[in-house]
Amino acid sequence: MRGIKKFEAFIALKHIRARKRQTILSTSGIALGVALFIVIQAMMSGFTDEIIDLTITNSPSVVVNPKDGDEYINLYKTLETKILSDPRVNATSPFLEGEAILTHKDKTKAVALKGVYIEKERRVFPLDEQTKSGSLHRIGYARNNIVLGDALAKHLEVEVGDKVEVVSVSGRTKEFEIVGIVDTGTPIDESYALVHIKTAQDFFGVGDVVSGIDVKTPYIYEAEAIAKEIRDETGYNTKSWIELNKDIFEVIRIEGTFTWLIGIFVLIIVAFGITNSFIMMVMEKTRDIGMLKAMGATSSQVRNIFLMESVVIGIVGVAVGNVLGVLLSLLLAEYPIEVPSEVYLVSTLPISLHVIDVVKISVFVLLLSIFSAVYPAHRASKLNPVEALKYE
Amino acid sequence: MSELVKVIDLHKIYKGDVYALRGVSLNVDRGEFVAIVGVSGSGKSTLLNIIGLLDPPTKGKVFLDGVDTSLITDNERTKIRNEKIGFVFQHHNLLSELTALENVIVPALIAGREIEESKEKAKMILSSMGLSEKRFLHRPFELSGGEQQRVAVARALINNPLLVLGDEPTGNLDSKTSKEVYDLMRELNREKGITFIIVTHNEKIASRADRIVRLADGIIEE
Ligand SMILES: Nc1ncnc2c1ncn2[C@@H]1O[C@H](COP(=O)(O)OP(=O)(O)O)[C@@H](O)[C@H]1O
Numbered sequence: 134m135r136g137i138k139k140f141e142a143f144i145a146l147k148h149i150r151a152r153k154r155q156t157i158l159s160t161s162g163i164a165l166g167v168a169l170f171i172v173i174q175a176m177m178s179g180f181t182d183e184i185i186d187l188t189i190t191n192s193p194s195v196v197v198n199p200k201d202g203d204e205y206i207n208l209y210k211t212l213e214t215k216i217l218s219d220p221r222v223n224a225t226s227p228f229l230e231g232e233a234i235l236t237h238k239d240k241t242k243a244v245a246l247k248g249v250y251i252e253k254e255r256r257v258f259p260l261d262e263q264t265k266s267g268s269l270h271r272i273g274y275a276r277n278n279i280v281l282g283d284a285l286a287k288h289l290e291v292e293v294g295d296k297v298e299v300v301s302v303s304g305r306t307k308e309f310e311i312v313g314i315v316d317t318g319t320p321i322d323e324s325y326a327l328v329h330i331k332t333a334q335d336f337f338g339v340g341d342v343v344s345g346i347d348v349k350t351p352y353i354y355e356a357e358a359i360a361k362e363i364r365d366e367t368g369y370n371t372k373s374w375i376e377l378n379k380d381i382f383e384v385i386r387i388e389g390t391f392t393w394l395i396g397i398f399v400l401i402i403v404a405f406g407i408t409n410s411f412i413m414m415v416m417e418k419t420r421d422i423g424m425l426k427a428m429g430a431t432s433s434q435v436r437n438i439f440l441m442e443s444v445v446i447g448i449v450g451v452a453v454g455n456v457l458g459v460l461l462s463l464l465l466a467e468y469p470i471e472v473p474s475e476v477y478l479v480s481t482l483p484i485s486l487h488v489i490d491v492v493k494i495s496v497f498v499l500l501l502s503i504f505s506a507v508y509p510a511h512r513a514s515k516l517n518p519v520e521a522l523k524y525e
Numbered sequence: 526m527s528e529l530v531k532v533i534d535l536h537k538i539y540k541g542d543v544y545a546l547r548g549v550s551l552n553v554d555r556g557e558f559v560a561i562v563g564v565s566g567s568g569k570s571t572l573l574n575i576i577g578l579l580d581p582p583t584k585g586k587v588f589l590d591g592v593d594t595s596l597i598t599d600n601e602r603t604k605i606r607n608e609k610i611g612f613v614f615q616h617h618n619l620l621s622e623l624t625a626l627e628n629v630i631v632p633a634l635i636a637g638r639e640i641e642e643s644k645e646k647a648k649m650i651l652s653s654m655g656l657s658e659k660r661f662l663h664r665p666f667e668l669s670g671g672e673q674q675r676v677a678v679a680r681a682l683i684n685n686p687l688l689v690l691g692d693e694p695t696g697n698l699d700s701k702t703s704k705e706v707y708d709l710m711r712e713l714n715r716e717k718g719i720t721f722i723i724v725t726h727n728e729k730i731a732s733r734a735d736r737i738v739r740l741a742d743g744i745i746e747e
């Protein structure tokens with residue numbers, strides 16, 4: 134055993150220093166790939182965190198729905214009392230929801246008309262902070278008052294004080310006055326129409342029944358357990374916020390995967406570049422390799438020379454990439470990019486940098502850069518010295 | 526036993542039925558200076574490469590320092606090349622990224638020796654060859670052909686080999702420089718007792734060897 138790899142390190146460092154252009158090219162390729170990957174990942178995490186936050190804010194923790202086969206919950210007040218007896222639950226809001234079509238002049242939009250007790254509703258949803266204009270309380274004052282989401286109001290080209298016509302599926306028509314506009318910052322705003330629960334019950338022609346009860350708990354990770362307990366104890370169907378927003382989380386998961394795929398794709402291109410540059414180097418160095426072997430360098434020593442070069446290039450590239458990526462992320466956190474909120478739900482791209490992501494990316498890229506030298510290094514190690522020495 | 530190299534009935538057949546060697550037997554004693562001559566394509570390089578354990582013969586045996594080299598492993602042959610044999614080739618011998626001094630220590634580093642200690646030794650060898658100290662830190666392209674070959678000879682000597690093999694080591698040099706490098710090798714042979722086997726085209730140089738081996742068409746002419 135020749136033990137310590139001084140010889141390999143010596144030659145490897147000489148190669149790296151002598152081939153400045155290729156070294157810089159490979160290193161900066163890795164660095165840019167890593168930096169890009171880190172920034173994309175930070176954006177993705179920031180976006181995900183923000184969406185989850187928005188989702189949690191604008192969802193009930195649990196929603197209680199009618200039993201299988203039923204359309205409504207009849208004895209909802211007893212049920213509410215029962216649910217509120219759980220100390221983890223801090224608010225409930227029964228609602229009656231039905232489809233309706235809103236019309237103003239030549240503009241029309243289908244909505245889910247939701248009737249609520251506003252005092253209860255605002256304890257489940259942060260409606261007070263989200264009120265853009267008017268006053269939500271006024272839906273309790275008169276039976277033809279209505280609150281709209283801001284995107285819906287914009288679509289119908291209406292403001293507080295304007296009148297809209299509401300048509301039910303059964304063909305009932307009623308005129309409402311807009312008393313408030315709400316901005317939740319989510320797509321809910323496109324079809325949000327809120328009235329008093331009695332108004333909704335009259336409009337849809339039902340008695341004192343509800344189509345569900347929204348439940349709020351500050352212990353969001355208890356929501357599933359609470360949902361299950363309510364279901365088991367009362368027989369009503371329930372869903373937690375996680376189930377309610379399954380689609381959103383699925384989209385986030387797919388986007389996360391997509392982010393990694395883009396990053397990996399970029400880095401694989403970089404890796405091909407490195408492999409290529411190493412193959413060229415091995416070709417250029419054919420005579421040298423022949424000479425080294427003639428002088429007694431073993432195949433594994435020759436292989437190690439090239440692998441060591443890739444390790445050095447990889448480490449330097451990843452280190453520079455980390456610095457660049459983190460700096461760029463911090464810069465973007467400080468000066469966020471503005472995006473159209475209709476598309477992205479948020480108005481600026483939030484940034485959230487997780488150490489674990491940076492570590493994952495770094496390890497992955499380091500392995501990739503070593504991996505990209507494996508084949509060229511193997512080729513170098515297998516060179517026949519006599520043939521190599523004849524190479525011009 | 527004063528026999529350092531003993532080759533018996535060497536044959537080398539390359540792909541495409543090229544008979545490069547057709548039964549070469551040769552003994553070289555310790556301390557001998559042997560010149561191998563012959564026209565181009567007569568098998569000189571092939572013979573030298575086989576003696577230097579760079580290439581296996583198709584048939585026949587090579588004994589080095591009493592060891593039957595056909596009976597040992599690849600790694601052991603590699604080790605013998607590193608420890609007991611020095612090589613000097615015709616051109617582009619040196620690694621272009623390394624200084625003269627660094628080139629000389631490569632075989633020592635391969636053997637696992639320390640850089641600094643090897644450099645001290647290399648300086649002594651280079652000085653004894655008349656290479657001026659300011660050249661030590663020059664890269665090969667900054668050296669003349671004669672200087673490059675001196676560095677190559679120095680490198681061949683760094684591990685105190687028993688045998689130095691030269692394949693037209695002065696083939697690229699003008700006759701004056703060629704003679705100087707040759708004289709240097711002759712001197713090393715006389716003073717240190719190192720065995721030299723040198724392939725050369727130059728009859729004048731060959732004539733001053735202890736022995737001339739003439740190759741023609743893959744066999745030795747008597
Ligand atoms: N790798 C090889 N493959 C095929 N033929 C070869 C190879 N190496 C040498 N030869 C042939 O073997 C013969 C001897 O070559 P060589 O030993 O290089 O001669 P010299 O060194 O005397 O010029 C030549 O005919 C040459 O073309």
Ligand SMILES: [Mg+2]
Pocket residue numbers: 569570571692
């Ligand atoms: Mg030849």
